[in-house]
Amino acid sequence: MMIHTNNYILNIKELWDDVPEEYLSHKERYENAIKKAFIVLKVLRQLHTGNIQITDHRTPTNVYSIQDGIFRNVNPLLIHIGLFWSTIAAQASTEQQAEWLQPDSSMIGTYVQTELGHGSFIRGIETTATYDSTTDEFILHTPRLSAYKWWPGGLGNTANACLVMAQLYINGTCHGLHIFLAQIRDFDTHKPLPGIKVGEIGPKMGFNTADNGFLGFDNHRIPRTNMLMKNVQVLRDGTYVKPKHDKLTYGSMLLTRVTLISDLAYQLSKAATIAVRYSAVRRQSPIKSNEPERQILDFVSQQHKLFITIASSHVYRVVGLWMWNSHKRVTADIHEGNMGQLPELHALACCLKAISSRDASALVEQCRLACGGHGYMMASNLPQIYAYTTAAVTYEGEYTVLLLQTARYLVKFWRLAAEHKPLPQNFAYFEDYIKKNFEQWRNSPEGIIEGFKAIVAGKTKAAYDTLQCNLRNGREFEEAWNMASVQLTNASEAYARSLLCEVFWKETVQLSTKVSKSLAIVLEQLAELYLMYWALEKHGDLLLYSTISRNDIEALQSRYEELLALIRPNAVGLVDAFDIRDEVLCSTLGAYDGRVYERMMEEASKSPLNEDVVNESFHKYIRPVTMKNKL
Numbered sequence: 267m268m269i270h271t272n273n274y275i276l277n278i279k280e281l282w283d284d285v286p287e288e289y290l291s292h293k294e295r296y297e298n299a300i301k302k303a304f305i306v307l308k309v310l311r312q313l314h315t316g317n318i319q320i321t322d323h324r325t326p327t328n329v330y331s332i333q334d335g336i337f338r339n340v341n342p343l344l345i346h347i348g349l350f351w352s353t354i355a356a357q358a359s360t361e362q363q364a365e366w367l368q369p370d371s372s373m374i375g376t377y378v379q380t381e382l383g384h385g386s387f388i389r390g391i392e393t394t395a396t397y398d399s400t401t402d403e404f405i406l407h408t409p410r411l412s413a414y415k416w417w418p419g420g421l422g423n424t425a426n427a428c429l430v431m432a433q434l435y436i437n438g439t440c441h442g443l444h445i446f447l448a449q450i451r452d453f454d455t456h457k458p459l460p461g462i463k464v465g466e467i468g469p470k471m472g473f474n475t476a477d478n479g480f481l482g483f484d485n486h487r488i489p490r491t492n493m494l495m496k497n498v499q500v501l502r503d504g505t506y507v508k509p510k511h512d513k514l515t516y517g518s519m520l521l522t523r524v525t526l527i528s529d530l531a532y533q534l535s536k537a538a539t540i541a542v543r544y545s546a547v548r549r550q551s552p553i554k555s556n557e558p559e560r561q562i563l564d565f566v567s568q569q570h571k572l573f574i575t576i577a578s579s580h581v582y583r584v585v586g587l588w589m590w591n592s593h594k595r596v597t598a599d600i601h602e603g604n605m606g607q608l609p610e611l612h613a614l615a616c617c618l619k620a621i622s623s624r625d626a627s628a629l630v631e632q633c634r635l636a637c638g639g640h641g642y643m644m645a646s647n648l649p650q651i652y653a654y655t656t657a658a659v660t661y662e663g664e665y666t667v668l669l670l671q672t673a674r675y676l677v678k679f680w681r682l683a684a685e686h687k688p689l690p691q692n693f694a695y696f697e698d699y700i701k702k703n704f705e706q707w708r709n710s711p712e713g714i715i716e717g718f719k720a721i722v723a724g725k726t727k728a729a730y731d732t733l734q735c736n737l738r739n740g741r742e743f744e745e746a747w748n749m750a751s752v753q754l755t756n757a758s759e760a761y762a763r764s765l766l767c768e769v770f771w772k773e774t775v776q777l778s779t780k781v782s783k784s785l786a787i788v789l790e791q792l793a794e795l796y797l798m799y800w801a802l803e804k805h806g807d808l809l810l811y812s813t814i815s816r817n818d819i820e821a822l823q824s825r826y827e828e829l830l831a832l833i834r835p836n837a838v839g840l841v842d843a844f845d846i847r848d849e850v851l852c853s854t855l856g857a858y859d860g861r862v863y864e865r866m867m868e869e870a871s872k873s874p875l876n877e878d879v880v881n882e883s884f885h886k887y888i889r890p891v892t893m894k895n896k897l
């Protein structure tokens with residue numbers, strides 16, 4: 267059968283709610299989501315086996331985007347699809363993959379790493395996997411409460427299998443963290459297997475259909491061959507065969523951090539679409555006293571809040587793709603045994619994941635605020651998009667922790683520069699900074715990119731100098747590092763900003779040669795706006811570390827305001843171009859037809875509190891008090 271994915275899925279009635287999910291209980295929400303998840307999974311399986319074929323162009327992001335509309339929240343199978351299978355595909359041996367990656371597999375899995383006591387510092391994970399050579403098995407064990415797994419999506423009620431991160435012990439020697447496949451529930455009855463304590467962790471700020479769970483093992487045995495053995499092996503006699511790089515086990519986190527950048531771009535495009543369309547419909551006060559009320563989109567301060575969101579969505583889409591391609595290249599190299607590019611990829615993924623999630627959640631919240639009171643309604647969908655987006659600042663590596671990873675990389679290159687040792691081309695600007703080879707400031711995108719590099723160099727130098735000073739004062743390295751950590755994270759943030767500006771500008775200029783002149787103009791305006799916005803936000807840093815002057819900053823401000831005016835006529839067209847269907851956007855404020863007030867009233871009529879003209883609580887609680895008072 268040939269189908270168009272969007273139309274096919276959108277026409278499955280059971281996927282769409284009559285009652286908005288906010289009115290459901292915690293339990294009902296899960297049950298509703300799981301019903302939909304398995305309808306979607308069935309379609310995905312049919313696509314995989316070729317039983318149905320698609321006629322539309324499909325990328326991982328837009329399949330995911332349809333799901334976003336269906337669930338309005340999170341697919342409880344998100345981790346099964348996004349992390350469980352991909353980790354097996356990346357880290358299991360060929361034989362294991364042949365056995366486990368069957369399209370009709372009974373396994374519903376999740377990725378189980380974080381514990382009650384440890385999330386960021388994964389070397390501190392306490393779950394153990396001890397090899398028993400007499401039975402050729404690993405014994406999974408949770409030694410204490412803090413070692414309980416806590417958070418994995420889909421674990422609470424749905425998964426019957428999982429990939430567990432645990433400390434590997436062989437003959438009393440700990441070999442560090444490894445990944446094991448463990449069945450946790452019976453495939454037929456779904457009851458937890460003996461030795462497994464599993465459940466759901468309760469309501470959260472968002473992700474309430476994600477079925478996050480806890481898990482403890484009481485000496486639970488699995489076959490030796492259930493350790494993921496592509497990069498590392500334990501042989502039958504207990505011999506440990508080391509991996510080529512000891513962080514290959516962390517590969518799933520690396521891949522997810524890369525993927526997340528594009529997902530955040532998509533969340534931004536949803537928020538921008540809602541807020542810009544609403545701002546074109548909403549009128550509030552005249553600008554000149556003799557005029558009718560104006561669309562709030564005509565207020566320049568409103569444009570300042572919204573156009574940066576449109577631009578940032580493009581930035582993260584472009585940079586997300588750039589990172590995806592780098593990841594593909596580096597993975598192919600690793601496959602050939604060459605690990606040389608892995609540290610750079612890790613450093614880039616860490617700071618870009620950190621900054622993209624932080625920017626995206628701040629901008630989604632800005633869009634919500636830009637919709638005034640109506641943005642506070644769940645029916646605007648902005649609160650849900652915010653709750654979803656802000657979680658990404660924490661999961662898959664907490665913001666500060668990831669910035670500190672990138673700082674390690676920057677400090678290494680600064681040390682080379684300080685010791686006048688050869689530097690790779692992409693860090694040549696460290697040497698220029700040391701030699702005070704400062705470029706004359708240019709008020710142009712290229713000038714801003716150079717300026718941002720000067721900030722990276724200046725902030726890395728400041729952090730490095732503080733680190734050295736702490737060491738000279740007799741501190742241990744780790745303590746000296748902790749004392750310099752505010753400056754180290756600042757340097758990492760600056761590095762991410764310089765990358766975002768440079769990659770986005772270069773890619774846009776290239777793309778502009780391939781599209782119509784009129785489109786090229788708009789794309790370049792957006793890219794320029796992005797660079798100007800951040801130059802103005804960081805003008806204090808530019809004054810500290812580059813040759814920018816007060817006059818230059820004033821000129822940048824004027825150009826920025828000029829760009830807002832130039833983009834204004836295309837603002838609605840730009841968000842329409844994100845091409846997000848109403849069913850996926852799920853917003854009374856952001857629908858394509860602009861019937862904002864009608865839709866708000868329609869949604870309000872669905873409130874169970876409007877079912878009865880007089881709610882029964884009146885008779886139970888209100889009347890006895892108010893009538894008594896009257897007597």
Ligand SMILES: CCCCCCCCCCC/C=C/C(=O)SCCNC(=O)CCNC(=O)[C@H](O)C(C)(C)COP(=O)(O)OP(=O)(O)OC[C@H]1O[C@@H](n2cnc3c(N)ncnc32)[C@H](O)[C@@H]1OP(=O)(O)O
Pocket residue numbers: 326327330344345348377379380385386387388389419513514516517519520522525526529608609612661662663664667671674675
């Ligand atoms: C369309 C699809 C949309 C996708 C949407 C996805 C939605 C997802 C939903 C939510 C799912 C969430 C899942 C999770 O959260 S899973 C749990 C994630 N947990 C974390 O990320 C923990 C963060 N902590 C860490 O990663 C590590 O603890 C940390 C890196 C901080 C430190 O590790 P460790 O202590 O082992 O490191 P060391 O200090 O010993 O060594 C540091 C050196 O190691 C290098 N390194 C670290 N990580 C990596 C890596 N991944 N790859 C390569 N190299 C790595 C690092 O550079 C250091 O090197 P140097 O010593 O040379 O500096």
Ligand SMILES: Cc1cc2nc3c(=O)[nH]c(=O)nc-3n(C[C@H](O)[C@H](O)[C@H](O)COP(=O)(O)OP(=O)(O)OC[C@H]3O[C@@H](n4cnc5c(N)ncnc54)[C@H](O)[C@@H]3O)c2cc1C
Pocket residue numbers: 345377378379380383384385386387416417418419473478657660661662663664665666667670751
């Ligand atoms: C919605 C959601 C879904 C999740 N899904 C999964 C999942 O599917 N599977 C899974 O295994 N896990 C999952 N997690 C867990 C997630 O990966 C962790 O919460 C995350 O890695 C952060 O760890 P933590 O909670 O221990 O925070 P902590 O590390 O305790 O952080 C608390 C604070 O301490 C600071 N801090 C910690 N260490 C340092 C340091 N070295 N230097 C400076 N500051 C530091 C942090 O910056 C932060 O401010 C999920 C979490 C959420 C919120």
